[in-house]
Amino acid sequence: MKPILMLARHLFAILVLPFVMTIVIPRWIARGYGLVTEWPAGAAQVLGQIAGGAVFLAGLSLFLWCLYLFAARGKGTLAPWDPPKHLVVSGPYRYVRNPMISGVLMIIAGEALFHGSTSLGLWMLTFFLFNQIHFLVYEEPNLESRFGDEYRTYKAGVRRWIPRLSAWTGH
Secondary structure (H helix, E strand, O other), X not given: OOHHHHHHHHHHHHHHOHHHHHHHHHHHHHHHHOOOXXXXXXXXXXXHHHHHHHHHHHHHHHHHHHHHHHHHOOOOOOOOOOOOOOOOOOHHHHOOOOHHHHHHHHHHHXXXXXXXXXXXXXXXXXXXXXXXXXXXXXXXXXXXXXXXXXXXXXHHHOOOOOOOOOOOOOO
C-alpha cells in the first residue's frame, strides 16, 4: 500500500477515535463545567500540573508506540473498520493486551491531574468501563474469530489491563 494512503488511513482513524476521546470530550466537559483548574493555587497546583504533564506524556508515548506497531507489524490502523491484518504481540503488547487503550486512559488521567478535575477523572473511568464492556462483548470475540489459536494462546498468557512483570514470550 502506498505510504501516503496508509498515513491518510491512520490520520482519519486518529481524528475519529482517540482525538475525540482525549481532546474533544475533555474540552466539552471542561467548558460545560467551567473548569480552568480546580487545584488550590500554590504547591498543590504546581505538583498536580507536573504529575499531570508527566502522565500525559507517558500515555501519549505509549499510544504512539502502539500506533506504530499497528502500522508496521499489524499492517492496519486502530480503527475497527480498518484493523491490523496481523496480530500484534510485540513491544508493550508483550506485557498487557490493551496498551493502546491504556495510553489513552493515561492521557485522560494526565489531563485530569493537570487540571485537578474530578469531572475529567470521571470521564476517564467512564471511558475505561466502556472499553471493558467493548472488549468483552466485541473486541475479544472478534480477535478470536480473526486470529484463532494464535490469539487464544496470547490471551491466556497476557492479561487485559494489568501488565505482566516479565515480557510474554509466546509460551
